[in-house]
Amino acid sequence: MTRAPMVRRVFGDSPFAGVGAPALAVADARSRTVAVGGYLGYVQWGGSGTADSRWTGHRIGVYEQDGLRCRHLVRSEYPVRSFAFHPVLPLLAVGTGQYDGGCFFEGELLLIRLDSGDVVSALRHPREVLEVEWRSETELRLVLAPCDDWENPQAYEQGHVVVVTRPDWGAVGRKSIGAEEVAAPVEPVVRSNRGAETRRFLADLAASAGRQWSVRRRVWAVEGTEDGRVVAALDGVLAEAWLPSGELHWRVEDEEGGRQLVPAPDGTSVWVNAERRGGRRGVNGEPASRLARIAVDTGQVLETLSPDVFTVVVAVGRKMVLRPLDDWYGRRTSPERLLMFDLDGPESGRGNGPVDGPEVGRFDVFNHAFPVRRASRPYLLVGTDPGESHKDKWVTVLEADGTLRRLFPHSWVPEEHHFGGPAVETGQSLVYAGTVHHPHGLQPGGAYVVRRSLDGSVRWQHRTDHPATALDSDGETVYVAYNSGALTALDAGDGSVRWHTELTVDGAPATALSLAVAPQGHLLIGTVDGRILECSPQP
Structure with missing residues (x-):
């Protein structure tokens, strides 16, 4: 098996990057470490949602105060509410939780070993833990939110205060604290938001180490x-460019940030598609979608296109092909036709708006996402029933004369309903990823990467437990990134695994959100935590 590539350069790095947007930080003078809790965000946007299955963006980082090296980075199911370092043991107590949106306040009490990074979830039943405080070596004070808000409008202002005793907290096992130990009368509790305080603290901590700190998140392309x-x-940036020297060359700021990045045919510019929330118009009244062509060598915005509906870029050639999406609230947009801008026409012609293309039916973020890299022509997923476009989807191509032609059913297993995902065209075939619908959510083996000839025949398939966030191919190898943090290289010919690795940066786990094979042959990876990795070619 070929060895996995190594990360040789990191663009956009900064201290505490792995936790995303910080919500809480606590320093411990005895261990000379600082615990930081933060949030990386969802891994879906209006044009693609499949990769969000089985994803949690909450992170707990333990950093050395001298040098700010990340010692441990832990995934959390829930947001961090409180930290407490044990007075003697190398142990960190973490209270987490949130309201589930329906009735319950759920969360965990996590115990993180500072020497090994091992994590124990100590509560037998999910409870939101608002505060943790060590009263002594054996006593831990907890403030827990009520179990639910059923017929209790004051639930957000109340809590249960208990003290749990253990002779050795380092030996506490999983789910060993039962309901009877956390039962207590309710009393008033004030919930605090320490986000602004935390940001100032981390900025000062970074400055004392001679470094700059800023929050970067989600490199979408x-x-x-x-x-x-x-x-x-990435988030907050329409597009940015880095020089081969590793220096930032230019950056175009944006309220929400770019989501798609498509090289223009001229080779000297790129098209960027930005996301706009809040319905068909942005908060400042701008059109729902902003597409801009930006010069790679200067960062100058050369031109913009503004369809009056939110769209996803299907292809860029002599025509810009766009597909209308539902607005942010799930309402249908109209028309449900492809939109095409003539890029060879005069500027005034483009300002008159796009030309309507063929009908493609409704788009939703789970069923119809199908961004195809290195595409020779526009590919789409289109349902056969206009009323229920998520059913019986076909891989479809837009012909030069403006008509749609079905190639083959998206699902090659008749009894399975497949959701869309990233794809790449290679060798007269399509390699694409997706997941299999199940009423109880994504199941083990329910994610896949498949290679299919353009006549629909399956050349190989590779099943996994986690959905892919991105993939690309150099013709010989298919590189696939997963939301679990894994990175896999498959033989393009037969689908066998060439190598498999867990992505890390300086020893700490990371998750790829975007991926591309550069013209020079190395891998470029955009992470959920806002960094860009340049990985050496496989030997």
Whole structure:
């Protein structure tokens, strides 16, 4: 098996990057460490939602105060509410939780070993833990939210205060604290938001180490250029470019940030599609979608396209092909036709709006996401029933004359309903990822990568437990990133695993959200925590 590539450069790095947007930080003078809780965000946007299955973006990082090296990075099912370092043991108590949106306040009491990174979830039943405090070596004070808000409008202002005793907290096992130990009368509790305080604290901590700190999140798209530059789209940034030297060359700020990045046919510019929340118009009244062509060498915005509905980019050639999406609230947009801008026409012609293409039916973020890299023509997922476009989806191609032609059913297993995902065209075939619908959510083995010839025949398939966030191919190898943090290389010919690794940066786990094979042959990876990784080619 070929060895996995190594991360050789990191663009956009900063201290505490792995936790995302911080909500809480506590320093411990005895261990000379600082615990930080934060949130990376969802891994879905209006044009793609499949990769969000089985994802949690909450993180707990333990950093050394001297040098700010990440010692441990832990995934959490819930947001962090409180930290407490044990007075003697190398142990961190973490209270987590949130309201589930329906009735219950759920969460965990996590015990993290500072020496090994091992994590124990100590409560037998899910409870939101608002506060943790060590009263002594053996006593831990907890403030828990009520179990639910059923017929209790004051639940958000109340809590149960208990003290749990153990002779050795380092030996506490999983789910060993039962309901009887956390039963107590309700009393008033004030919930605090320490986000602004935490940001100031981390900025000061970074400055004392001679470094700068800022929050970067979710690199949605990344591309390499022939001259070695790296272009990316991420939260709060429409696009940015990094020089081969590793220096930031330019950046175009944006209220929400770019989601798609598609190289223009001229080779000197890129098209970027930005997301706009809040219905068909943005908060400042701008059109629901902003598409901009940006010069790679200068960062100048050369032109913009503004369809009056939110769209996803299907393809860029002589025509910009866009597919209308539902607005942010799930309402249908109209028309449900492809929109096409003539990029060879005069500027005034583009300002008159797009030309309607063929009908494609409703788009939803789980069923119809099908971004195809290295596509020779526009590919789409289109349902056969206009009234229920999520059913019986076909991989469809937009022909040069503006008509749609069905290639083959998206699901090659008749009894399975498949959701859409990222894809790449290679060798007269399509390699694409997706998940299998199940009424109880994504099941083990319910995610896949498949290679199919353009006549629909299956050349190989690779089943996994987690959905893919991105994939690309150099013709010989298919590189696949998963929301679990895994990165896999499959032989493009037969689908066998060439290598498999858990993505790490400086020893701490990371998760790829975007991926591209650069013209020079190395891998470019955009992470959920806002960094861009340049990985050496496989040996």
